[in-house]
Amino acid sequence: MDVTDPESGVLVGTVARQTEVDARAALDRASAARAEVARLPTQARMAALLAGVDALKAAAETVANLIASEGIKTISEARSEVQRAAETLRLSAEAARSLTGETIRFDQYPTGVGRTGWAEPMPVGVVLGITPFNDPLNLVAHKVGPAVAAGCPIILKPHEATPLSALWLVEALAEHLPKGALEVLTGYGAELVPPLLADDRVRLVSFTGGLATGRKIAAAAGLTRLVMELGSNCATIVMDDADLDPAADACLSGAIAAAGQNCLHVQRIIAQRGIYPKLRARLADGFRGVVTGSKKDPQTQMGCMIDEKAAMRVEAMGRNATNTGATMLAGGARDGVHCKPTLLENVQGNDPILCDEVFGPITALMMADDINDAIAQANATPFGLQAAIFTRRLDHAHRAVKALDVGTVIVNDSTDYRLDAMPFGGTGLSGLGREGVASAVASMTEPKLASFRWPTSF
Structure with a gap:
């Protein structure tokens, strides 16, 4: 399979298009390694992860250029992602150190007198990690790092458009781990994932991606545990008393990051009536002033879409919104895979921009009378990943x-804020469970209870 730069069409690399046979072989190796990986001492798990941190720091610019070449990130965004991935691995090493159990007070009930016990977290077994194209390194680190920390073998399936960053990271880590601890499959999910979901040896699926694919995985997973982040339609509320400048700057930054191909994308801005005119003017000027162009140019603020089909879809969504009554304050134009960041107002209530995930650089500006009206508008979507005020x-x-029906509420920053240490996940159609390093490690373990009854002569 050729991996090409979506912006230029230039060949970046070539990887194997693996098949169902390869997927089964990877599962055989991961399953065979399960006991050995589970027995790895904490210091060995930490050492492997910290070696990955060192490798990323040593090759930071090389990896950043790889991210910017195979995917949608600008070089500035790619450099930041390398730093975040190193932090994710460091957090995973600390999570391995912190993986402890609890003692159980058996003597709290008469039949427990003379007994003691504890619960110890044990690895669940083989993990299947499936990652998207928009964060091709850090989201891989969020699957692989916790799996290593928990003592679980992992089979990684990176997005077919951006496998090179994932392969780089797996190679950097694998030399410090037993054979079979880290397996990676390159190719198409529709060919590689179903046989893995049908096999009971896969004990947990950690998936980051779209709702439609998430539904298919859930339908096929049976009794396999699921942790899924399925996107959102994030709303940022700006009240009359807010500081205008930081609010406008954060909303603009969150609207254009990764060209809107981001689950935390500022898709809706709900401004209270008093601040609306000033915020509207600031945002319209800001959107029109965003520098688009070559991803490798450090001055570029927003990169490209993952392919022309995605760009055409985003262009059509903006056009359809204006056809049904919305006003376009900025953007709307497309040039190949590049879309201008688009700001709309008066978007009709049943428009997909207000209800679904755009996954592109479109933001709707809305007006609210008061805090209750703003919250009601923010909650008017089946998704609930993050919201902000x-x-x-x-x-x-x-x-x-x-009152906001979401997994995380950000105060005085936009929905695009995320710390890799924090629990991450949402309500409603935004997914199941929580990621973030500590939460992911917890999902990849299960408690084993030991109960001791002491001899009467002890």
């Missing part, structure tokens, strides 16, 4: 945290 009032902030 800009305000200087503690009552508004606490009201938003309590």
Whole structure:
């Protein structure tokens, strides 16, 4: 399979298009390694992960250029992703150190007197990690790092458009781990994933991607555990009392990051009536001033779509919104795989831009009367990954945290904020379970209880 730069069409690399036979062989190797990987001492798990950190730091610019060549990231975004991936592996090493159990007070009940015990976290077994194209290195680190920390072999299936970053990281880690601990499959998910889902030796699937694919995985997974992040339609609320400049800057940055191909993309901005005119003017100017162009140019602020089909889809969504009454304040144009960042207002309530995930650089600006109206509008979607609010009032902030139906509420930053250490996941159609290093490690373990009854003569 050729891996090409989506912007230029230039060949970046070639990988194997693996088949169902390869998938079964990878599972055989991972399953055979299960006991050995589970027995790895904590220091060995940590050493492998920290070796990956060192490798990333030593080759940071090389890896950043690889990310920017095979995918959609600008070189600035790619450099940041390398730093984040190193931090994710470092956090995974710390999670391995912190993987402890708990003692059980058996004597809390009469039949437990003379007994003691503890619960110890044990690896669940083989993990299948499936990653998307938009963060081709750091999201791989978020699958592989916790698996190593937990003592689980992992089979990684990176997106077919961006496998090179994943292969680089797996190679950097694999030399420090037993054979079979890290397997990687390059090719198409429709060919490689079904035989793995049908095999009971796969004990957990960690998937980051789209809702439609997530539904197919859930339907086929049977009793296999699932951790899935399936995207969102994130809303950022800006109240009248908010500081205008930082709110506008953060909303703009969150709207254009990864050209909107980001589950935390600022897709809706809900501004209270008093601040709406000033924010509208600031955002319209900001969107029109975004520098688009070559990903490798450090001055470029927003890169390209993953392919022309995706760019055409985004262009059509903007056009359809204006055809049904929306006003285009900025953007709307497309040049091949490049889309101008688009800001719309007066988008109709049933438009997909307000309900579904765009996965592209389109943002809708909306008006709210008060905090309750803003929250109601923010919650008017079946997704619930993250939401945000800009305000200087503690009552508004606490009201938003309590009432927004999402996995995370960000106060005084946009929805595009994420710390790799924090629990990450959502409500509704945004997925199942939580990622973030510590949460991912917890999902990849299960408690084993030991109960001791002491001899009467002890």
